Amino acid sequence: MHYTDPQTGLFHVGYLHNGAAGATTDDLVTYTDVNPDDPTFIRAGGKNDPVAVFDGSVIPSGINGTPTLLYTSVSYLPIHWTIPYTKGSETQSLAVTYNGGKYFTKLNQGPVIPGAPYGSVALNVTGFRDPYVFQNAELDRTYRSQNGTWYVAISGGVHDIGPNQFLYRQYSPEFRDWEYLGEWWSEPANSTWGLGTWAGRWGFNWEVGNVFTASEEGYDAEGDFFVTLGAEWGYAPVQPQTSQFREQLWASGNISTQRHGGVHFEPSMAGHLDWGMSAYAAAGKLVPASSQASLRSGAGDRFVIYLWLTNDHFGDLDFPVVQQGWGSSLTTPRELRRGHIADVVDNDLVSEVGSWRIVSSNAMAGTVGLSTLGQKMVREATHAYVSNATSSFSEVGRTVVSSPYGAGSTIAFSQSPDSRFYMMTASITFPALARGNKSDVKAGFKILSSEYESTLIYYQLSNESLIIDRSNSSAAAQSTNGIATDNEAGRLRLFDIKGPAETSSRVETLELTILVDNGVVEVYANDRFVISTWVWAWYATSNQIAFFHEGPDAVEFGEVKVHEGLVDAWPERSQ
Structure with a gap:
């Protein structure tokens, strides 16, 4: 439920907690609760939402020019894609704020979208929630809408058919009526993008779908279409009320006009927004x-x-929420844009159906330009972690020639952080020979390490995977059930690159930013890959860092920089 207040310029961040709670920020780094005693700005219990308030989104200048929230009002639970859907359990309702977002007052009327769409036969939906409001110039032209019209994408699916997004258009100036435009994007149940290597499964139901357009500079009203979505899926037979698997995905593509006058979104590339x-x-x-x-x-x-x-496995587990008194976290905010990879050798690596598409070609050089989703930490966070660091140090880069298979080898840093709050940047270059030999060389870092526990973060060239090995990450896991120690992994292709001045190709350098925020570890790579996870290191001495290498081929580590301290995100809570 995020938005920028046009009156104050403050960015409002919303999150679900006994309704919806919120905070404001003027720098995307530090936050202030909208209400210090109770940050909740809307609660369930109204005539439209007697049971629950689910996700929504805000029109910054909505009814009477005030921020207006369109959210999912819930009248019946349980709701899950594995069980029959109760008609009318999810509707979409409006609320407005008159005091800068401290509270949102629900409109004294029924839902503005009173349920899933129906024609001659009502759709047997798996879900109908998380309305996302957006504006789009191309949709305005296609539907001959007034410039600046608002659209709503509602996430869900249809039993025995597959997941989809339902598209609506603003019909009245006061946002109280919305016109259904159709299922603008759908996929067959539990199907995959390509072979499923780069974007997992579309699943059976979608949640929290976002729609935006972007160029390489950032948000752009005339840029490429991008959609982010959460996909729910599982292996058959699926037990009722079991979360099974969820994946956070993205897709980009074009819209086309259908014969009946509606529009259809057709992906041309797709991937994981986060592999965690x-x-x-x-x-x-x-x-x-x-x-x-x-x-x-x-x-x-x-x-x-x-x-x-x-x-807590999406609420399926009691541990560790009960023990620690809180559950879950929001990750560091990211800037999304259309990413570009230049001077890529035109070989088999680029021809696969993946999380990229070819957008330019240089036949004489034998190279192509690729487009993908670009993502990285917001610039304010990166700057704050460097400029406000309590200490900063560098580790000289080095070339590691060979290491034994199985155990590998580590080279300890000459200095390591004193705490578990730091940002680390590094680069790793693999030789072209290793690709040709299909080598199983691995390289990365050992972090949060002591003689009792450690976590490995490394890239494995043979299967193009960036892996967070948590098998020895927490000594407490040996005596405490529920601490997750299974490995996390994501696919990242390092392409062959040949620049205009280069006589031979090279493997794209792996550029890493590793953020350690106590138990949260976020790994960013090459401005297009992220994997986030939890690491529950137990011993206070588990702060050491080391280079890690395994395999016969030489790997070059660039200079490593560590900025310790991060920033207190909630300074007023600490007073």
């Missing part, structure tokens, strides 16, 4: 250049997104 098993429910919003954060940093219009990093 606990990363889900990404919610983003346009942060305009006029916002306080952007004015401070000099950023233009951009699309900023947050992810939910659950630590």
